[in-house]
Amino acid sequence: MEKPSISVIIPAKNSERTIGKCLRSVFNQEYVPQEVIVVDGGSTDRTRSIANKYGARVVIEPPHKRSAPGIGRNHGAKSAQGDILAFLDSDCYPEKKWLNRVVEVFRDPKTGVCSIVVSDGTGEIVSRAFHYLHMGISYDFAPSRCMAIRRNVFMQVNGFDETLTTGEDNDLSYRVRQLGYEIIVDKESKVYHDDDHMTDIRGIWRQQIWYRESEAEMRRRYPNKFRKFKTAYPLKEHLVPLAKSIRFGVRFAVTCLIIKLLSLRRHIG
Numbered sequence: 076m077e078k079p080s081i082s083v084i085i086p087a088k089n090s091e092r093t094i095g096k097c098l099r100s101v102f103n104q105e106y107v108p109q110e111v112i113v114v115d116g117g118s119t120d121r122t123r124s125i126a127n128k129y130g131a132r133v134v135i136e137p138p139h140k141r142s143a144p145g146i147g148r149n150h151g152a153k154s155a156q157g158d159i160l161a162f163l164d165s166d167c168y169p170e171k172k173w174l175n176r177v178v179e180v181f182r183d184p185k186t187g188v189c190s191i192v193v194s195d196g197t198g199e200i201v202s203r204a205f206h207y208l209h210m211g212i213s214y215d216f217a218p219s220r221c222m223a224i225r226r227n228v229f230m231q232v233n234g235f236d237e238t239l240t241t242g243e244d245n246d247l248s249y250r251v252r253q254l255g256y257e258i259i260v261d262k263e264s265k266v267y268h269d270d271d272h273m274t275d276i277r278g279i280w281r282q283q284i285w286y287r288e289s290e291a292e293m294r295r296r297y298p299n300k301f302r303k304f305k306t307a308y309p310l311k312e313h314l315v316p317l318a319k320s321i322r323f324g325v326r327f328a329v330t331c332l333i334i335k336l337l338s339l340r341r342h343i344g
Contacts (some may be wrong), residue, residue: 080156083108085111085151085162086114086116087118089119090122093165099168109156114134115134116146134151146237164220167267168267177223187256217244217248217259218244231254235247
């Protein structure tokens with residue numbers, strides 16, 4: 076693909092606070108997407124009207140009995156035409172070189188999925204500490220809040236599993252790797268995540284519980300892949316960021332230590 080076409084797919088529900096800024100960041104990309112699709116999941120606020128105002132194509136997610144993040148993404152993918160499907164959460168704001176980097180990463184035919192480093196945009200110390208600790212980790216899955224995938228690969232794995240209420244990105248990444256493709260987390264571009272649930276330790280704890288539920292489901296599905304304690308990350312990848320965090324101040328370093336302990340407790344059980 077010399078100059079592949081890209082469809083940006085944004086699932087949204089009652090996202091009037093963030094959808095405008097999200098769309099501005101998408102339409103401000105240096106690499107212009109072929110289309111921008113907002114999949115509305117039944118908003119009762121101004122999400123649809125704001126999306127229409129910015130020129131996005133709004134499609135309505137069909138009603139369903141259970142809520143699962145993969146449903147909206149799959150629905151958007153069905154109506155997308157691009158060679159590359161770029162999924163973006165409605166509270167994420169990518170830098171303007173995001174799609175340039177996506178195209179560059181996909182020049183390697185072995186790449187099936189590309190994600191990027193997520194950085195928090197609120198400035199809260201807890202959230203900054205959480206994302207700081209995850210900046211250097213080598214992921215074996217692509218977080219779906221900002222994830223691009225070749226359209227043909229997406230079709231080969233039948234998209235996201237709509238029965239999963241959590242961990243759908245982990246599951247899809249595993250199935251993509253089973254086809255022989257690589258998962259690339261590009262660290263040369265960023266997306267800012269406007270996450271109001273990550274501003275205190277309680278928010279981090281709730282997220283760790285959510286991660287634990289996701290990993291438990293993955294262990295049930297793929298017992299040979301997911302072990303009780305993930306040894307894929309060398310010890311230095313845990314210790315080096317903690318040691319370096321002191322340069323940002325004692326409070327920041329202590330916050331990083333607490334978050335790391337919560338994370339290790341999740342893995343050990």
